[in-house]
Amino acid sequence: MSIVTELSEPSLHEPVRRARGRPRKAVHERDDGNRRQELLRVAARLFRQQGFAATSTRDIASAAGMRSGSPFYHFENKEALLAAVMQEGMQSALQRQAAAMAAAVDLAAAQGHTLSARECFRVLVRSHFEVLLGPDSDFIPVMLYEWRSLSPEQRGEVNRLKDDYEAVWVPVLKALHASGELQGEPGLARMMLFGALNWSAQWYDPAREATLDDLTRSVLQLFLKTTT
Amino acid sequence: MSIVTELSEPSLHEPVRRARGRPRKAVHERDDGNRRQELLRVAARLFRQQGFAATSTRDIASAAGMRSGSPFYHFENKEALLAAVMQEGMQSALQRQAAAMAAAVDLAAAQGHTLSARECFRVLVRSHFEVLLGPDSDFIPVMLYEWRSLSPEQRGEVNRLKDDYEAVWVPVLKALHASGELQGEPGLARMMLFGALNWSAQWYDPAREATLDDLTRSVLQLFLKTTT
DNA sequence: CCTACCGATCGGTAGG
DNA sequence: CCTACCGATCGGTAGG
Numbered sequence: 001m002s003i004v005t006e007l008s009e010p011s012l013h014e015p016v017r018r019a020r021g022r023p024r025k026a027v028h029e030r031d032d033g034n035r036r037q038e039l040l041r042v043a044a045r046l047f048r049q050q051g052f053a054a055t056s057t058r059d060i061a062s063a064a065g066m067r068s069g070s071p072f073y074h075f076e077n078k079e080a081l082l083a084a085v086m087q088e089g090m091q092s093a094l095q096r097q098a099a100a101m102a103a104a105v106d107l108a109a110a111q112g113h114t115l116s117a118r119e120c121f122r123v124l125v126r127s128h129f130e131v132l133l134g135p136d137s138d139f140i141p142v143m144l145y146e147w148r149s150l151s152p153e154q155r156g157e158v159n160r161l162k163d164d165y166e167a168v169w170v171p172v173l174k175a176l177h178a179s180g181e182l183q184g185e186p187g188l189a190r191m192m193l194f195g196a197l198n199w200s201a202q203w204y205d206p207a208r209e210a211t212l213d214d215l216t217r218s219v220l221q222l223f224l225k226t227t228t
Numbered sequence: 229m230s231i232v233t234e235l236s237e238p239s240l241h242e243p244v245r246r247a248r249g250r251p252r253k254a255v256h257e258r259d260d261g262n263r264r265q266e267l268l269r270v271a272a273r274l275f276r277q278q279g280f281a282a283t284s285t286r287d288i289a290s291a292a293g294m295r296s297g298s299p300f301y302h303f304e305n306k307e308a309l310l311a312a313v314m315q316e317g318m319q320s321a322l323q324r325q326a327a328a329m330a331a332a333v334d335l336a337a338a339q340g341h342t343l344s345a346r347e348c349f350r351v352l353v354r355s356h357f358e359v360l361l362g363p364d365s366d367f368i369p370v371m372l373y374e375w376r377s378l379s380p381e382q383r384g385e386v387n388r389l390k391d392d393y394e395a396v397w398v399p400v401l402k403a404l405h406a407s408g409e410l411q412g413e414p415g416l417a418r419m420m421l422f423g424a425l426n427w428s429a430q431w432y433d434p435a436r437e438a439t440l441d442d443l444t445r446s447v448l449q450l451f452l453k454t455t456t
Numbered sequence: 457c458c459t460a461c462c463g464a465t466c467g468g469t470a471g472g
Numbered sequence: 473c474c475t476a477c478c479g480a481t482c483g484g485t486a487g488g
Contacts, residue, residue: 035457051376053281056482070457072484145373148279184449188438191431192424192450199423210416221412222420225453263473284466298473300468 036074038064044085044138052082052142052149082146083154089139090161093131097168100127117175118224124169125219128197129212133204141201166190181224193223264302266292272313272366280310280370280377310374311382317367318389321359325396328355345403346452352397353447356425357440361432369429394418409452421451 042063046055057078058068075081104123108115115123132140143162147155173190176182182189200215270291274283285306286296303309332351336343343351360368371390375383401418404410410417428443 049376051279051281053279054377057484058482067458068483069459069485073457078483148277149282182450184446185438185442188443188446189450191427192447195424195427195430196420197423199419199427202423203419210413214413215416218412218416219420222410222417223450285468286466295474296467297469297475297477301473306467 035064035066039066039071039074039081040085040088041136041138043081044089044136044142047082047085047142047146048138052078052146057081079149079151079154082142083150083158085139086143086147086150086158087161089143090158090165092136093140094161094165096131097124097127097165100124100130101168117172117179118181118220120172121176121224122216122220124172125197126212126216129200129215132198132201133206133212133215137201144198144201166194176224179227181227183225196223263292263294267294267299267302267309268313268316269364269366271309272317272364272370275310275313275370275374276366280306280374285309307377307379307382310370311378311386313367314371314375314378314386315389317371318386318393320364321368322389322393324359325352325355325393328352328358329396345400345407346409346448348400349404349452350444350448352400353425354440354444357428357443360426360429361434361440361443365429372426372429394422404452407455409455411453424451 039060043055043060046059046063050059057071060081061068061071064071071081075084100123101120104119105115108119131137143158147158150158169190173182173186173193177186177189184192196219204210204215267288271283271288274287274291278287285299288309289296289299292299299309303312328351329348332347333343336347359365371386375386378386397418401410401414401421405414405417412420424447432438432443
């Protein structure tokens with residue numbers, strides 16, 4: 001959102017009042033928001049590749065084209081940068097999840113039917129893979145594997161977002177369990193399902209054969225019983 | 229093995245054979261091998277709790293009751309200690325897996341029948357949970373979540389052990405796939421299965437209600453179709 | 457955002 | 473295994 005506000009401020013009226021309205025350093029100002037975003041992006045990538053503790057703030061600064069002290073102009077400390085990466089990732093995941101569900105609901109409505117639990121499940125799984133393995137997919141793996149480096153308070157905030165994310169799944173899984181399509185104790189089944197999905201961040205190679213649709217199909221086949 | 233060699237070499241002929249059958253400082257010498265084991269144990273625990281990079285060799289030394297330089301008497305460097313933790317964990321896992329399978333085969337033979345693929349699967353899953361969540365269960369999670377901190381050569385060695393471990397599963401999963409009890413592309417199904425199992429190291433709380441048998445039962449219900 | 461810098465910590469070693 | 477130590481690196485800051 002900060003991108004939008006910043007972009008809506010032109011910064012290029014300048015050939016207009018060349019004499020009067022000096023450059024105003026518009027380029028530099030637009031960068032202000034972008035630099036923070038850039039820091040988040042490279043931090044996510046490095047935290048994922050090397051881990052939080054093994055990544056120095058100097059590594060991050062250098063990858064963002066800054067000097068060693070500059071990240072601290074944007075973030076209070078290294079931990080706050082990590083927390084920001086995770087929150088950014090979770091917020092994006094929540095938005096994508098909601099958008100995917102809304103799109104599926106609309107499509108079904110246009111076709112005059114409602115979504116089955118199985119169809120909801122498919123949409124959620126597919127969206128999850130997108131978030132985990134698609135473009136800009138470093139943020140969520142960092143959250144999954146580096147949360148122990150957060151302070152207790154930061155952990156609480158991130159956990160709240162994660163609960164929101166999981167809450168969308170609960171009624172779907174409950175319905176699948178009620179129909180017998182998903183078996184095993186529901187709580188345990190949910191944990192194992194997320195384990196199966198999240199683990200893909202460790203082994204999935206986009207250059208390889210399987211597409212996200214392949215993965216999604218396999219998950220449905222593997223976890224769901226047929227209703228008959 | 230070094231334990232054996234060390235125990236066979238006395239080193240205390242000096243008050244000569246005063247009484248002839250003295251304690252021989254056996255306790256101290258036995259400690260020599262124990263110190264290395266103790267280092268592995270505390271290192272596994274700390275690496276798991278804090279991560280490899282966030283754990284200093286001083287932390288480890290202090291937790292083992294040594295001074296800061298002493299771990300380097302037992303291990304060439306910090307990386308070698310990490311590799312030893314992983315190798316120790318995988319060797320133990322391989323032994324436990326083989327023992328569990330052997331015991332199950334023997335029991336079935338004594339009862340005059342052979343193991344079904346489903347029964348093999350149950351034994352492997354149960355043994356996996358034991359290794360992952362039972363006593364001394366820090367080693368394998370360290371391997372699962374810290375392997376990127378290894379050098380390429382060390383990674384190769386650990387990977388060989390991991391391949392041996394997975395190789396035992398392959399024919400079992402193949403049989404389950406052939407019978408229709410396990411569905412989805414076999415390669416993907418295997419990765420997702422391990423994901424579901426391994427993720428339990430992140431959330432399982434032994435103080436909580438579910439036992440390892442509960443988990444095993446849920447896995448079978450969740451992943452296997454009924455043959456009818 | 458950069459320059460210049462600081463105190464703390466870290467992996468590792470020599471020599472016993 | 474301990475003592476004593478070293479060079480390197482790290483997170484972070486003051487002051488512009």
